[in-house]
Amino acid sequence: MLYDYADIIEPSALPAKLGDLKWHITGFIDGDGSFPVVLSPVPEKMFGWLIQPRFQVELRNTNDSLTILKIIQRAIGTNATILEGDNYLKLVVTNRRLMLEKVIPFFTRYKLALKRDDFGTMRFVCEALAAKKHLTPEGFKEIIREIASQPTDGETRRKWPYNDVIKHEEAPRTRKANEPIFPESADLRHYFAGFIDAEGALGYAIAPQSKTLTPYLTVTHQNTAVLRKLQRVIECGNISTGRLQIYGIANTSQKILPFLDKHKLIARRTTYQKFKNIFKLLLEGEHKKHFDEVVQRIRSLNERGILRDHTLGTIPRTNGEDMAQHQDGVA
Numbered sequence: 001m002l003y004d005y006a007d008i009i010e011p012s013a014l015p016a017k018l019g020d021l022k023w024h025i026t027g028f029i030d031g032d033g034s035f036p037v038v039l040s041p042v043p044e045k046m047f048g049w050l051i052q053p054r055f056q057v058e059l060r061n062t063n064d065s066l067t068i069l070k071i072i073q074r075a076i077g078t079n080a081t082i083l084e085g086d087n088y089l090k091l092v093v094t095n096r097r098l099m100l101e102k103v104i105p106f107f108t109r110y111k112l113a114l115k116r117d118d119f120g121t122m123r124f125v126c127e128a129l130a131a132k133k134h135l136t137p138e139g140f141k142e143i144i145r146e147i148a149s150q151p152t153d154g155e156t157r158r159k160w161p162y163n164d165v166i167k168h169e170e171a172p173r174t175r176k177a178n179e180p181i182f183p184e185s186a187d188l189r190h191y192f193a194g195f196i197d198a199e200g201a202l203g204y205a206i207a208p209q210s211k212t213l214t215p216y217l218t219v220t221h222q223n224t225a226v227l228r229k230l231q232r233v234i235e236c237g238n239i240s241t242g243r244l245q246i247y248g249i250a251n252t253s254q255k256i257l258p259f260l261d262k263h264k265l266i267a268r269r270t271t272y273q274k275f276k277n278i279f280k281l282l283l284e285g286e287h288k289k290h291f292d293e294v295v296q297r298i299r300s301l302n303e304r305g306i307l308r309d310h311t312l313g314t315i316p317r318t319n320g321e322d323m324a325q326h327q328d329g330v331a
Contacts (some may be wrong), residue, residue, distance in 0.1 A: 008070045013264060015190055018075075023187045024194035025072055026110040028267065031198025031221070033057045035115060035122035037147050039160050046079070047140045049165055051147075053125045055103045058090040066088050068197070070265040077102040099126045113180040113191070114223055121150045141166055151177035180225050192230050193263035195219070200268065202275040204298045205247070211291055213298065214280055215252040219244045234259055252279060274301050 001012040001018040015021045034056055042050040057072065059065035061084065069082050069091045078098050083090040094102055104123050112119050119255045122238045124146050133139030148162045149172040162171035183191050199221055218242045221227060227244040231237050236255045237246035246256060257276065278297055281287060287294040 004309060005071060005074060007265070008074070009067050013266070013269060014071075015264060016194075020186070020190040021071070022075055022110045022268070023107070023183060023190040024197070024263075025075055026107065026112055026183075027191035027194025027196075028068065028072070028198045029057065029107075029194075030112050030114040030191075030226075031195050032059060035118040037125050038175050039123055039144075039165065041160075041173060046135060047137075049144075050132060051125060051129065051143060052094060053096075053099060053122045054127070055099065055122070056090060058088055061085065061087055061089050062270075064267050064270050071266065078105045078169070096129060100130060106279070111181070112182070114183045114221075114226060116181070117151045117175075117177055117211040121146060141169075145172045148172050151175050180223065182226075182229055188229075189233060189259075189263050192233055193260070193265065194293060195226065195230070196260070197265045197267045200265075202268065202271055203302045204278065213282060213294070214247055215249065215256075215275070215282070217246045217252075217256050228254075241257060249282070269300065 001015075002014050002021070005011060005014060015024060036054055036056070038052045040050040040052065040056065041048060057069060066082070066089055069089055073080065073091060074081065078093050080091060080093040080095070080098065083092065093099060099122075104126065107119055108123075110318075125143055126142050128134065128139065128146075131139075134143055144162070144165050150217065151174060163169070178236075182188055186266075194218070196219055200217060200219045202217055203215075205216060206212075219227060219230060222242050224242065225237060227239050227242070231239060231244055234246065234255050235252045237244045239245075244254075257279070260272060274297075278294065278301065281294055281297075
């Protein structure tokens with residue numbers, strides 16, 4: 001079945017099983033996907049509003065981003081167009097039939113952990129529209145109440161206040177968000193490979209004065225439950241200010257590389273290969289002979305837009321044996 005993707009990517013770069021790939025996609029969507037319900041004022045509509053549920057993923061415009069979007073498109077079974085801008089790529093599904101027949105069944109089987117409330121609202125609205133509830137006053141109100149009571153994660157912004165849509169009626173209370181429910185066993189590890197593919201950053205912290213290079217993997221998310229779960233799966237790292245931070249030579253060689261070699265990244269596979277190539281140079285001591293050249297390669301890796309809010313000026317507290325140092329006689 002994975003050979004169905006051979007025109008997009010070599011099958012050896014994918015997980016061994018189709019089901020594993022689909023869990024990878026779910027983890028990726030929990031990081032970088034969304035399920036908004038867009039309200040737009042349209043006077044021609046019966047109650048003056050267009051209700052449009054959608055599924056979308058927007059990424060930076062890179063070859064690997066295009067690859068993962070094509071894989072998601074095919075795995076879910078949509079034929080939605082991938083939109084391209086100067087700095088972004090976007091997969092958007094708005095066709096209600098595709099939402100009901102492809103998107104909803106996929107994420108009903110491969111369940112989201114972090115965005116299940118958003119998905120649940122989108123699903124409710126799709127099914128209500130299919131049942132033509134939006135054509136009756138009470139049905140229309142029911143849909144708007146569902147949208148207005150949807151839990152928010154601190155990033156969600158509603159463009160239209162409830163009373164702009166439903167006049168002279170108290171707005172419903174926002175529901176409490178459900179706790180995430182994660183898959184188990186091997187499914188969980190493939191889910192987290194996808195989540196790292198979306199929310200992870202691989203790079204090297206540079207301390208110019210001591211000429212110290214320290215590899216790291218960081219994963220950032222405001223929901224610390226997912227970070228704690230990932231910390232237990234990888235069996236290393238510290239959590240601080242919404243970020244799981246894994247630093248050092250030992251953690252990289254014993255934890256990060258074995259996990260990511262087995263549970264392959266797709267959207268960051270070029271970044272990961274560069275990360276591994278630099279790590280090999282450090283293990284071989286090339287930084288002691290050609291420090292500036294290694295730093296140049298590191299800066300090229302670090303500046304590819306993967307760091308997000310990571311601060312290279314914050315040097316981790318690790319001992320000398322767990323860093324690559326330029327000084328002679330230091331590993």
